Amino acid sequence: MPELLPFEEALKAIEDGASQLVASEAIPLMDSLNRIAAQDICAQQAVPAFDNSAMDGYAFCIEDWQSDKCFPVSQRIPAGYAPERLTPNTCARIFTGANIPTGANIVVMQEEADVSKQGVRFPFSKSNSPKQGDNIRPKGQDIQLGQTVLAKGTKITPMHIGLLSSLGLTELKVFKPLRVGILTTGDELVPAGHPLQKGQIYNSNGPMLMALVRHSGYVVANCLHAEDTSEATEKAITELLQCSDVILSSGGVSVGEEDHVKSILQKLGSVHLWKIAIKPGKPLVHATLSGIPFLGLPGNPSSTLVTYHWFARRLLAKSAGQSLTCDRPYPVVAGFSREKTIKRDEFIRVAIGDDGLAYAHPQQSSGALLAACESQGYLHIKAHSNVEYGNHYDFYPFTGF
Amino acid sequence: MPELLPFEEALKAIEDGASQLVASEAIPLMDSLNRIAAQDICAQQAVPAFDNSAMDGYAFCIEDWQSDKCFPVSQRIPAGYAPERLTPNTCARIFTGANIPTGANIVVMQEEADVSKQGVRFPFSKSNSPKQGDNIRPKGQDIQLGQTVLAKGTKITPMHIGLLSSLGLTELKVFKPLRVGILTTGDELVPAGHPLQKGQIYNSNGPMLMALVRHSGYVVANCLHAEDTSEATEKAITELLQCSDVILSSGGVSVGEEDHVKSILQKLGSVHLWKIAIKPGKPLVHATLSGIPFLGLPGNPSSTLVTYHWFARRLLAKSAGQSLTCDRPYPVVAGFSREKTIKRDEFIRVAIGDDGLAYAHPQQSSGALLAACESQGYLHIKAHSNVEYGNHYDFYPFTGF
Incomplete structure (x- = not known):
């Protein structure tokens, strides 16, 4: 069993290996909400323009x-x-x-x-x-002529649209949307809307990954499901390589004999298989296929979600040209304790109570997404740390993701 | 000069006067991201469905x-x-x-x-x-048959799409998007892309309000600009009444002789003109015209933004059928002090430093939007309170809005 890779090291390796993969285009400013600026903007006039x-x-x-x-x-x-x-x-x-x-x-x-x-x-x-x-x-009180008001890599908010309009801009150079290919694996998965046979479950990772990618502001190039054979897995990955800037997959990345993703990736490019010291969501495959980054997430939906939020989202952002300012945690007081020290960084899904304290959702170990849906974000407990009632821990609201 | 209305009272009056104004429709689950659920969803199967x-x-x-x-x-x-x-x-x-x-x-x-x-x-x-x-x-460990997994009024996230897919849903009943009419006023305003004459400035509130409305998940029914005459103001409001569920305006709501919005509203419906005890953004008009809520925001762009975030957003959410769980502040330590006690609730635009402290943007008094663009959220300082370095205050990240 390979040694667990610390969370921060895995993150650094993924970010260091990532680079902007998209070209830029000029679009109407009013269409630029949630797009990523491909240029610095300097004020072409002072604000106010006159006393x-x-x-x-x-x-x-x-x-x-x-x-x-x-x-x-x-x-x-x-x-x-x-x-x-x-x-x-x-x-x-x-x-x-x-x-x-x-x-x-x-x-x-x-x-x-x-x-x-x-x-x-x-x-x-x-x-x-x-x-x-x-x-x-007075003229120039707010913004001086030539002052940089927007940095390349910034995701455009309504405030930016107001600011750039006040400077008279009607067009903005932005990066073209990143095209993300999605692959789900697992013979047990059936698309919603079809009857289930014994032993089968509905595919939730495909729809969730599509929604996560869109929510992040990117385009789903294609979403394919491959049955658990080498041939089907290779066919799907080859198809995704034709239309994607980056590929994400779920499932098929552990060491089991039913997991074919790793061997196909090794055939097609360079591969790192990591067991990461986080909970939930240990196994992760990081590969490059003909210059296209591939991140293989675990198949358990909760693990898929956590590894998307913490790893895939950052890989996609950097590939899309976005400067991800470091995610900002807030210190929140734990409303619970946990005696056992764990050796992995843990991302506990917590709800914030009316008392302002963070309470762990009871279904932490679950594969289901209900825990995330009923929580407001992650409490990040570093490896080797206890949780003690009344202490502060880093909280990351889902709304920031 | 009318007495200042406390922040919480104004908020309560607006929320108490609001109600769901939109019908529902069934749409494919995959199209429901950021839409608002119009029904409770109970699990039609247990998850897992089998041991x-x-x-x-x-x-x-x-x-x-x-x-x-x-x-x-x-x-x-x-x-x-x-x-x-x-x-x-x-x-x-x-x-x-x-x-x-x-x-x-x-x-x-x-x-x-x-x-x-x-x-x-x-x-x-x-x-x-x-x-x-x-x-x-074990079967049913995560979700039991019949358990409510989604409440009416919830805004659909990628996690919900994953959760509902795992239950086999392919369709969801959601509220039709709220149609928001926008009116900007002020003879000094010129749309971006046109040359400025002396004394004129670019209209930033129109583009910003359109982007804010879209960012909140609603549809811009129309965005009109009215010159500062009674006739033009009435014509624009009448036109917006034909196509909107709710109308927002900016400017024209103070007591100046160039401000015509209030008198037209009084002609067309019932009106409250408030001076609210907040900074920035004092004057606010709250009206109902033939059953259509109208919220008149101040014209200074920073005040427009703050009053959108704290008042309009909540009015729109309730009108759109969304249960706005109370906005969640995080306790953040101030990295600055301010001696003067103010008599109004203040929403200071702050950046969070690498040391985790909140620092006030230097352009608080500015009308320009640069302060908001360069900040991460609001530090809410209650009326009559000092700011003291090292103390905790309520911080609301923009990403939550």
């Missing part, structure tokens, strides 16, 4: 001000309209976002103005006197 | 066992094939996931078996003796 009012109020020149002085209103400047130079000793009625006229250097909000037919007074007290620049958002 | 082996190994009857006894192999049971009743005092070669034959009640993993031409011995030590049920996953 503007932060309030509905009155603009004037602070040097003209006295507390009892009445300023005639010499112009009205709604947002979106070009102002004229401000006549000295007058004020301008101005609205939020409107351009500050040349000659003005302060805006007083309308609630603090004393408006009469003759004009407007600004009767501030000594403790609350007006200052130059009050309620003015 | 099966957790290992590649040998199945026999524990009552037949002695440490030096040799068991002839009487059958071979790959996964997916129906076994025959086990002949007493023999064992079956069995593989992971395969049906346990009648007459067997234990599986020993192949690594612990001593295989010879005559048969197989299981030479356990006293401290590690075999027990009935070892390495057998």
